[in-house]
Each structure stands twice: as C-alpha cells, then as structure tokens.
Amino acid sequence: MTRRRSTPLTIAMLAALAYFLLPLFWLVVASTKSTEDLFTTFGLWFSDSPRLFTNIYGTLTHDGGIFAHWMLNTVVYAVVSALGAALLAAAAGYGFAKFRFRGHSAAFNAVLGAIMVPTTALAIPTYLLFAQVGLVNTPWAVILPSLVSPFGFYLMRVYAQDAVPDSILEAARLDGASEVRIFFRIVMRLLAPGLVTVVLFTLVATWNNYLLPLIMLNDPSLYPVTVGLASWGSQAVGGGSGANSDMLALLLTGSTLSVVPLVVAFLLLQRYWQSGLATGGVKG
Amino acid sequence: MxxxxxxxxxxxxxxxxxxxxxxxxxxxxxxxxxxxxxxxxxxxxxLAPLGYAAYLSLFQTKIVGGTTFVGLDNYLKAVQDPLLVRGVVRVATFFVIQVPVMLLLALLFALALDSGLVRLARVVRLGIFVPYAVPSVVASLMWGYLYGPDYGPFAQLSRAFDLPVPRFLSEGWMLGSLANVVTWEFVGYNMIILYAALRAIPGDLYEAAAVDGAGAWRIAWSIKLPALRPALLLALMFSVIGSFQLFNEPNLLQRIAPDVIDSAYTANLYAYTLAFTGQQTNYAAAVSFLLGLVIVIVSYAVLLTANRRRTP
Missing domain, CATH: 1.20.5 (Single alpha-helices involved in coiled-coils or other helix-helix interfaces)
Incomplete structure (x- = not known):
C-alpha cells in the first residue's frame, strides 16, 4: 500500500527533531574541544584541533580515575534497583491480578495512592529515617528506596491480568506444579515484555536520580555519575581556575560518556518498551 | 422428586x-x-518515612530547652512562611505554563507521526524521545552552557548577526528557561505514551469512519482524541508531580545564576535547604509533608475535574 506523504509536515517534524538533537550535538562537539577552544570557537561546530581522545583520557584519569568509579557505581545502583524493582513488581502485580486475599483492595488502593506521592518529597523523610538506622552514606541508601516502584507494580498488575490466561495456570496446577514453579517457569515468561518496560524505566529513574544520592551520600567514592558530574560542575564554573583549568572540558566529556549507555540501551530495546508503554497508556 | x-x-x-x-x-x-x-x-x-516525617514535624528543637512537642505549630509556621508560599506559587506558575505547552507538543507530534504523512517517521520518533535518556543533571548543565550570555552558541550567533544577546539566565527569563529544559527532557516521553495509545486504536474504526465519509481532521477529533483520554490523563498526573517537586534543574542552574535562583526558588529546593543547610530537621519534615500533600490534592483535583467532564 502506498501512502501519501506530506512535505510541509515532514519539514516541521524535522525542525522539531533539530531542537531535540541540537543540544546533544553541541555536547558531542564540546567534548572534542580543549577548555580554551570552548571559549574561543563557535559552539556548534568542531574546532581546528579536535581532541576527543585526549579529553576521554583526561576524564577517565582525573583524580585517580574517580569518573570510572562513578560510572561503575551508577551501573551497580541502577541494575540492582531495576532488576529488584521489576521482580518485586511482577510478583506483587501477579499476586494482585490473579488472586483475592484479605486486604486485597485496601492494599491496592494504598499503593495506587502512593503513585502520586513524589519521590523527592519522600527523599528528605527517607533520609531522616535512614540517618536513625545508620544506612546513610552506604550504597543501600540509594538502592533500597529505588526497589519500591508503585507505578511499576500498577503496570505489572494491569499487564498480568491479560497476559497470563487463567486456563494456563489451572492446567499447570492440575499437572501438580507448585505455585512458585508456575510463577518462575510460566508467569515470568508471559510477563517478559512488561518486565522489560519496568526494568528499563526503573533503570532510567535510578541512572538519572540526583536528589536521593545527593542527600544520602557524602563519600565521593560512592557517588553515582550524576552527583559526581554535578560536583565537577561546581568546580568548572567560569572555566575553573588554577589546577581546575581543564575542568570544563572534563565535565562536558564526562557528560557525553554518561549519556551514551542509556541512549544505546533504549535504541537496542525499543521493540520492548514501545509495546510495554502502551499498557500503561491505554488502560491508565 | x-x-x-x-x-x-x-x-x-x-x-x-x-x-x-x-x-x-x-x-x-x-x-x-x-x-x-x-x-x-x-x-x-x-509509609514508614512518611510516618516518621509526620512524627518529627510535630516537634521543635531549640538551642535552649531541647526538643519539645509543639503540635501543629510547624505547619502553622509553614503556611505563613513567605519563602515557602513564594516557592509553591512559583512551581504552580511553572505547572500552568509548562505542562500545557509540553503536552500539546507531545500530542501534536504523536498525531503527526501516527498520521503516516511524515517521512523518516521512525528516526523522528526516536530522536524526539532521546532526551528522556539524558540525566536531568546533564540536561541542566548542557542547557546552562547553551544559555550562557558570554560563550553560549546563542549569544555567539546573536553577536555575529549584531542582534541583542538573549538573557536566558536573567530574572525575567529564568522560569521560561527552566521550563524549556524540562520540556526538552519530557516531550518525547509523553509523545511515546500518546503514540502507543494511538497505535492501539483498532483499524476497523478508521475504516468505518472513512466509509462514513470522515476526513483526516474529523477522524483525529472524533476517534483519536477520545481514545487518547486515559493516556493524556496519565501524562497529566505525572506532570503535576514533576512540576511541583521541581528540584534538579534549578539546583544545577543555581551555580551559574546564583543571583537569580536563591535557595528557596522552588518549594522542594527550600525543603532541601532547610534540612541540609539550615539543620532545621523538624521544620523541613513539616515542609516536605506539606508539599507532598499539596501535590496529592492537586493530582486529585485534576483527576476529578477530568472525570467529571467525561460524565456530565
């Protein structure tokens, strides 16, 4: 089937695309420049002496390689949180979708109401509580709060309702399969597309989280890359001075490096999150 | 028998x-x-942090006299605190300006991409979504440098063409500049939610409409928009939460515009300052709690308004 295409609409959409990609293009260009070139050459094009690899080397070796440390922390925090949150949400979503139990609807409504409680308004109370039990300034302070995703739970419940047919569950029970076995062998497989969505979105939320690690951690070797870059940002104000004169180039190169993994993950997994998002949007 | x-x-x-x-x-x-x-x-x-914050918010710690139970005094103080009221009014203004712009753009993009009239639709869709994968810290730093009145590319271009340099970081422009950063970050995300909802509309609905002689605009208005309601509502709810807890962007732009963004610029920034700079733990707990309450009330108000309109 041939479809009619509209040139004016295409041009308008390409203009919109330019707005969304231009800042990232600027960032990539900036990470090929020395701090001096950043101030003396036009921002949206390369300078005569591109030095991307010098900058990457500088970023990775600055302060004893702390940047690589931050990236590693971010990966650990984000992956543990995302997998944990998805597993918890899947089990609970399945439990709520396919079973009725005491306090079923009360618990469901409580969690649903929690979707509206903003995580940052919760961050300070969580900090106050964690300070009491000595969890502050440990990786757990960042991971534990990220494990509970009310929206992920809601998404998994809606998804499990349709994706897990009762007949399959009954057949498996008649075959004598235990409930745990049914969940891990059958249900998890059926929930996979929804799970990928929850994993991906918790991953992004944790990867990009700033306020929570900012208040929870004060040891720089525990920082995720967002808090680390923000701390470089304060040193780079006005281009830095003295020992920090190269800080701006490092900050911008580090920013580019920190963006690459997530963008690649989204492009590779687009089939999953696009279909998974439909679940939340269509039935919300 | x-x-x-x-x-x-x-x-x-x-x-x-x-x-x-x-x-x-x-x-x-x-x-x-x-x-x-x-x-x-x-x-x-x-629930435990919320409960603990609620408990803490009922006390006051003074240098002389230690910690005493004060009932709702912290809340009475908070609702009369000009800094907090100013912060809440500012994020409310932000919400009223930024959210409609963002959702309208997301809606237009989703409809355009769904119409099948755009070439390179896949590339455009992914490109608009990409900023969502960029941490707000990086987005704010990046836009902060782009806004720069001395070396930012907009300033460079203006000077090259002898135009006045835009003062993105001045007091009058700052809220708009922040709104631009947030819009840049989240239009793509909202667009994808709406686009996914559009894709889920069964094809026979379109065929039936075409048989009835409905044009593209008529189909968009009578079939697509009603089908987008739940998705739009979901996007709106998340936007309420996002706007009222605005923190990352002003916190990061504060470094390059300290004269414009003070430590109580948004309500959340104020709560953070109280807890970590001012050491006023009890008062900070009351402020966080109150802010959470404001967000829940606004969310429900939005939800109720939207639902009432559906069933007249």
Whole structure:
C-alpha cells in the first residue's frame, strides 16, 4: 500500500527533531574541544584541533580515575534497583491480578495512592529515617528506596491480568506444579515484555536520580555519575581556575560518556518498551 | 422428586461453594505471599518515612530547652512562611505554563507521526524521545552552557548577526528557561505514551469512519482524541508531580545564576535547604509533608475535574 506523504509536515517534524538533537550535538562537539577552544570557537561546530581522545583520557584519569568509579557505581545502583524493582513488581502485580486475599483492595488502593506521592518529597523523610538506622552514606541508601516502584507494580498488575490466561495456570496446577514453579517457569515468561518496560524505566529513574544520592551520600567514592558530574560542575564554573583549568572540558566529556549507555540501551530495546508503554497508556 | 432434586442441587451448590472457598483460600494465601515482599518494602520504605516525617514535624528543637512537642505549630509556621508560599506559587506558575505547552507538543507530534504523512517517521520518533535518556543533571548543565550570555552558541550567533544577546539566565527569563529544559527532557516521553495509545486504536474504526465519509481532521477529533483520554490523563498526573517537586534543574542552574535562583526558588529546593543547610530537621519534615500533600490534592483535583467532564 502506498501512502501519501506530506512535505510541509515532514519539514516541521524535522525542525522539531533539530531542537531535540541540537543540544546533544553541541555536547558531542564540546567534548572534542580543549577548555580554551570552548571559549574561543563557535559552539556548534568542531574546532581546528579536535581532541576527543585526549579529553576521554583526561576524564577517565582525573583524580585517580574517580569518573570510572562513578560510572561503575551508577551501573551497580541502577541494575540492582531495576532488576529488584521489576521482580518485586511482577510478583506483587501477579499476586494482585490473579488472586483475592484479605486486604486485597485496601492494599491496592494504598499503593495506587502512593503513585502520586513524589519521590523527592519522600527523599528528605527517607533520609531522616535512614540517618536513625545508620544506612546513610552506604550504597543501600540509594538502592533500597529505588526497589519500591508503585507505578511499576500498577503496570505489572494491569499487564498480568491479560497476559497470563487463567486456563494456563489451572492446567499447570492440575499437572501438580507448585505455585512458585508456575510463577518462575510460566508467569515470568508471559510477563517478559512488561518486565522489560519496568526494568528499563526503573533503570532510567535510578541512572538519572540526583536528589536521593545527593542527600544520602557524602563519600565521593560512592557517588553515582550524576552527583559526581554535578560536583565537577561546581568546580568548572567560569572555566575553573588554577589546577581546575581543564575542568570544563572534563565535565562536558564526562557528560557525553554518561549519556551514551542509556541512549544505546533504549535504541537496542525499543521493540520492548514501545509495546510495554502502551499498557500503561491505554488502560491508565 | 422435585424436592430431592432441589435438595441435591443445593447440596451440590454448597459442596461446590465449599470446594471453591477452599481453593480460593489456598489461592488467597498464595497471592498474599507473592505480594508480600513488595508490600513489606512498601511499608518500610514508603509509609514508614512518611510516618516518621509526620512524627518529627510535630516537634521543635531549640538551642535552649531541647526538643519539645509543639503540635501543629510547624505547619502553622509553614503556611505563613513567605519563602515557602513564594516557592509553591512559583512551581504552580511553572505547572500552568509548562505542562500545557509540553503536552500539546507531545500530542501534536504523536498525531503527526501516527498520521503516516511524515517521512523518516521512525528516526523522528526516536530522536524526539532521546532526551528522556539524558540525566536531568546533564540536561541542566548542557542547557546552562547553551544559555550562557558570554560563550553560549546563542549569544555567539546573536553577536555575529549584531542582534541583542538573549538573557536566558536573567530574572525575567529564568522560569521560561527552566521550563524549556524540562520540556526538552519530557516531550518525547509523553509523545511515546500518546503514540502507543494511538497505535492501539483498532483499524476497523478508521475504516468505518472513512466509509462514513470522515476526513483526516474529523477522524483525529472524533476517534483519536477520545481514545487518547486515559493516556493524556496519565501524562497529566505525572506532570503535576514533576512540576511541583521541581528540584534538579534549578539546583544545577543555581551555580551559574546564583543571583537569580536563591535557595528557596522552588518549594522542594527550600525543603532541601532547610534540612541540609539550615539543620532545621523538624521544620523541613513539616515542609516536605506539606508539599507532598499539596501535590496529592492537586493530582486529585485534576483527576476529578477530568472525570467529571467525561460524565456530565
């Protein structure tokens, strides 16, 4: 089937695309420049002496390689949180979708109401509580709060309702399969597309989280890359001075490096999150 | 005969009910067990901090006299605190300006991409979505440098063409500049939610409309927009939460515009300052709690308004 295409609409959409990609293009260009070139050459094009690899080397070796440390922390925090949150949400979503139990609807409504409680308004109370039990300034302070995703739970419940047919569950029970076995062998497989969505979105939320690690951690070797870059940002104000004169180039190169993994993950997994998002949007 | 049939029928019904109840009870326990890990963590990491903050907010710590129970004094102080009121008014203004712009753009993009009239639609869709994968810290730093009045590319271009340099970081422009950063970050995300909802509309609806002689605009208005309602509502709810807790962007732009963004620029920034710079833990707890309450109330208000309009 041939479809009619509209040139004016295409041009308008390409203009919109330019707005969304231009800042990232600027960032990539900036990470090929020395701090001096950043101030003396036009921002949206390369300078005569591109030095991307010098900058990457500088970023990775600055302060004893702390940047690589931050990236590693971010990966650990984000992956543990995302997998944990998805597993918890899947089990609970399945439990709520396919079973009725005491306090079923009360618990469901409580969690649903929690979707509206903003995580940052919760961050300070969580900090106050964690300070009491000595969890502050440990990786757990960042991971534990990220494990509970009310929206992920809601998404998994809606998804499990349709994706897990009762007949399959009954057949498996008649075959004598235990409930745990049914969940891990059958249900998890059926929930996979929804799970990928929850994993991906918790991953992004944790990867990009700033306020929570900012208040929870004060040891720089525990920082995720967002808090680390923000701390470089304060040193780079006005281009830095003295020992920090190269800080701006490092900050911008580090920013580019920190963006690459997530963008690649989204492009590779687009089939999953696009279909998974439909679940939340269509039935919300 | 009839009596015995009825009796046996009742018996079998009762037996079935008992059996059902037994199966149901076993199932119920299983379901609760599956839900338990999540619910326990929810209790410990969600409700407990809220409860603890509520508890702390009822006390005051003074240098002389230590910690004393003051009831709702902190809340009375908070609702009269000009810094907090200013911060809440500012994020409310931000919400009223930024959210409609963002959702309208997301809606237009989703409709355009769904119409099949755009070339390179896949590339455009992914490109608009990409900023969502960029941490707000990086987005704010990046836009901060782009806004720069000395070396930012916009300033460079303006000077090259002898135009006045835009003052993105001045007091009058700052809220708009922040709105631009947030819009840049989240239009793509909202667009994808709406686009996914559009894709889920069954094709025969379009065919039926075409048979009835409906044009593209008519189809967009009468079929697509109503089908987008739940998705739009979801996007709106998340936007309420996002706007009222605005923190990352002003916190990062504060470094390059300290004269414009003070430590109480948004309500959340103020709560953060109280807790970590001012060491006013009890008051900060009250402010966070109050801010959470404001967000829940606004969310419900939005939800109720939207639902009332649907069923007149």
């Amino acid at each position: 009839t009596a015995t049939t009825a009796a046996s029928y009742e018996d079998s019904q009762r037996a079935a009910a008992t059996r059902h109840r037994r199966v149901g009870a076993r199932n119920g326990a299983t379901g609760a067990l599956f839900a338990a890990p999540f619910l326990v963590l929810f209790l410990v990491l969600f």
